[in-house]
Structure formats: C-alpha cells, structure tokens
Amino acid sequence: MAEPALELRDVSASYGHAQALFDISLHVNPAEMVxxxxxxxxxxxxxxxxxxxxxxxxxxxxxxxxxxxxxxxPDAIARSGVAWVPENRRVFPTLTVRENIDLARMGAKSRGGGVPIDELVEAFPLLKHLLNRRGNHLSGGEQQVVAVARALAGRPQVLLLDEPTEGLAPVVVDQLTESIRRLPETLGVAVLLAEQNLEFVLGMTSRVYVLETGRVVHAGSTAEFARDDALQRRYLSVAASGVS
Ligand SMILES: Nc1ncnc2c1ncn2[C@@H]1O[C@H](COP(=O)(O)OP(=O)(O)O)[C@@H](O)[C@H]1O
Ligand SMILES: [Mg+2]
Incomplete structure (x- = not known):
C-alpha cells in the first residue's frame, strides 16, 4: 500500500495555554475521502x-x-499540495468568479499548472453560470461552491474541507454534495471532510474518525458507525432516534 496522502501521528496542539488536541492519529489514503x-x-x-x-x-x-x-x-504547506477550505469561506467580493479561480491557479504554476476552468466546471456544474458574476453577488451556497472549486484550482492532492454545507439551502447542498462526493474520482484528490452531521458523510466516505474534546474517540467504517445509535448519541448531536 502506498504511503497515505495525509498522516497525523500523536498530534497534540495548544492555543496558548489551552490544549485543544490530544494525541490525534489519523490518515487519509490517496484519492480517499474520510x-x-x-x-x-x-x-x-x-x-x-x-x-x-x-x-x-x-x-x-x-x-x-x-x-x-x-x-x-503555512504558505509552504499550501504550495506543497495541501488545500484548505475554512469554515467561513471567503470569496474576493470585487473579483468575478473566474478571476477568483484564476488567482488560485496562478499560485499553482510551480506544480505544473492548475486545473483548467473547463475541468473545474465539469467537477462543479454549479459554477457554469457563475463565472462572470462578482463575489459580492453570490449567495452563501454559491460562495461555498466557488471556495471549494478555488481551493482545487491549484490541483492539490489533499483537501481539508471544513463543514462545507453549514447554513446552506438544501437545494444547493444536494448539488454541492454530489460534486464533493465525486472529487476523488474527478480530480484525484484525497479529502478529509469535517462535519457535525453523519448524514452528510454517509455515502461519501468509507471511514470516519470521531472527535470529542480534542481526542479521537472512535475510528472505523462509516457504515458500522451509522448502525450504532448509541455511539452516535454519545458523540454527535443527533435526534434521540439517531440517523436513519
Ligand atoms: N483561536 C482559538 N483560540 C483559542 N481556543 C480556540 C481557538 N479555536 C478553537 N479553540 C478551542 O479549541 C476547541 C476546539 O475547537 P474547534 O477546533 O473549533 O472545534 P470544532 O471545529 O470541532 O467545532 C474548543 O474548545 C475551542 O474553544
Ligand atoms: Mg469547526
């Protein structure tokens, strides 16, 4: 088996004196979504x-x-092929979507060029009608689509995706979900997908890691976790009936 695309071994981390992570170990294989x-x-x-x-x-x-x-x-990590879409996506408001994406592609020159716009539109069909729109004329959902596509424009091989569907309208969620689900196949990227909702990662990921107070408290197959109501109630904010 090839080396993982991303691997954390016994990672602990603190904000000043406040420790937030305790001995986190996890990995994501190439073109795997976790x-x-x-x-x-x-x-x-x-x-x-x-x-x-x-x-x-x-x-x-x-x-x-x-x-x-x-x-x-951080900037060297970004240039090395690890892309990150933070929780509060930001698209440059006065630039068009195409310009937003072109900027990100320029940053990829050193790695043999970015992803052509056509390929990005294929991966994110929602982009097609947005290319000439300015950032400040996009809905929250549209901004998220652009933020994710822009992160991929530099052809990263690892993508860190932080709660991409938080606060989005269901119709956009459905389309964005489908684009994200296919990323390992369309762009060959390994994805670590942070989510509070099991429902969103079901059908997208084969494995999950579950965190609580900065520790990995469960690791295993998504299907197995989805069957375990008790585990879900313990570690996620789910309705008493669980996810079904
Ligand atoms: N910039 C920060 N400075 C200090 N503490 C932080 C900061 N960001 C997050 N924390 C703390 O770290 C812990 C984990 O937060 P976070 O990683 O944001 O959780 P999640 O993304 O799962 O909601 C929380 O206790 C939070 O208050
Ligand atoms: Mg968070």
Whole structure:
C-alpha cells in the first residue's frame, strides 16, 4: 500500500495555554475521502489548523504527500499540495468568479499548472453560470461552491474541507454534495471532510474518525458507525432516534 496522502501521528496542539488536541492519529489514503466527525468544539477545525501549522503550537508528526510538514510554514504547506477550505469561506467580493479561480491557479504554476476552468466546471456544474458574476453577488451556497472549486484550482492532492454545507439551502447542498462526493474520482484528490452531521458523510466516505474534546474517540467504517445509535448519541448531536 502506498504511503497515505495525509498522516497525523500523536498530534497534540495548544492555543496558548489551552490544549485543544490530544494525541490525534489519523490518515487519509490517496484519492480517499474520510469523515472527521464531532460536535461543535470537538476539535475538527483545530485539526485542520494543526495540519496547516496555523495558530496552534503542536507536537507530534504530520506528513503529507511523502514529506514531513513538521516545522513547515503555512504558505509552504499550501504550495506543497495541501488545500484548505475554512469554515467561513471567503470569496474576493470585487473579483468575478473566474478571476477568483484564476488567482488560485496562478499560485499553482510551480506544480505544473492548475486545473483548467473547463475541468473545474465539469467537477462543479454549479459554477457554469457563475463565472462572470462578482463575489459580492453570490449567495452563501454559491460562495461555498466557488471556495471549494478555488481551493482545487491549484490541483492539490489533499483537501481539508471544513463543514462545507453549514447554513446552506438544501437545494444547493444536494448539488454541492454530489460534486464533493465525486472529487476523488474527478480530480484525484484525497479529502478529509469535517462535519457535525453523519448524514452528510454517509455515502461519501468509507471511514470516519470521531472527535470529542480534542481526542479521537472512535475510528472505523462509516457504515458500522451509522448502525450504532448509541455511539452516535454519545458523540454527535443527533435526534434521540439517531440517523436513519
Ligand atoms: N483561536 C482559538 N483560540 C483559542 N481556543 C480556540 C481557538 N479555536 C478553537 N479553540 C478551542 O479549541 C476547541 C476546539 O475547537 P474547534 O477546533 O473549533 O472545534 P470544532 O471545529 O470541532 O467545532 C474548543 O474548545 C475551542 O474553544
Ligand atoms: Mg469547526
């Protein structure tokens, strides 16, 4: 088996004196999509901050795409093929969608060029009618589509996706879900997908890691987790009847 696209080994991390992550170990294989589940405050975004070497002081080891990320600066990590879409997506408001994406593609020159716009539109059909629209004329859902597509424009091989459907209208969620689900196939990217809802990662991921108070409290197949109501009630905010 090839080396994982992303691997965290015994990663602990603190914001100042407040420890947020405790001995996190997880991996994502090339072109695999893995769920990172947990309630609000469980440590999902902090895990991404740790990978990108932002804000937190960390110990342990992180490797991506065959190289160690220990002590590597955030911009160098981004250039190395690890892309991150934070929770509060930001699209440049005065630029058009096409310009937003072109900017991201330029950053990829050193890695043999970005993804052509046609290929991105194929992966995200929602983009097609938005290309000439300015960022400040996009709905929340449309901005999220652009933010995810833009992150992929530089042809990363690892994508960290932080609660991409939070607060979006159901109709956009359905279309974005389908595009995200196909990413390993369309763009060959390995995805770590942070979510509070099991429902969203069902059918998208084959494995999940579950976080609580900064620790991995469960790791296993998504299907197995989906069958275990007790585990879900313990670690997720789900209705008493569970997800079904
Ligand atoms: N910038 C920060 N400074 C200090 N503490 C933070 C910061 N960001 C998150 N935390 C704390 O780290 C813990 C994990 O938060 P977070 O990683 O955002 O969880 P999640 O993304 O799963 O909702 C929480 O206790 C939160 O209050
Ligand atoms: Mg978060």
């Amino acid at each position: 769920g990172l589940l947990g309630r609000n405050g469980a440590g999902k975004s902090s895990t991404f901050n740790a990978v990108m070497n932002l804000e937190l002081r960390r110990t342990g080891h992180i490797r991506a795409l065959g190289a160690s990320l220990d002590g590597v600066a």
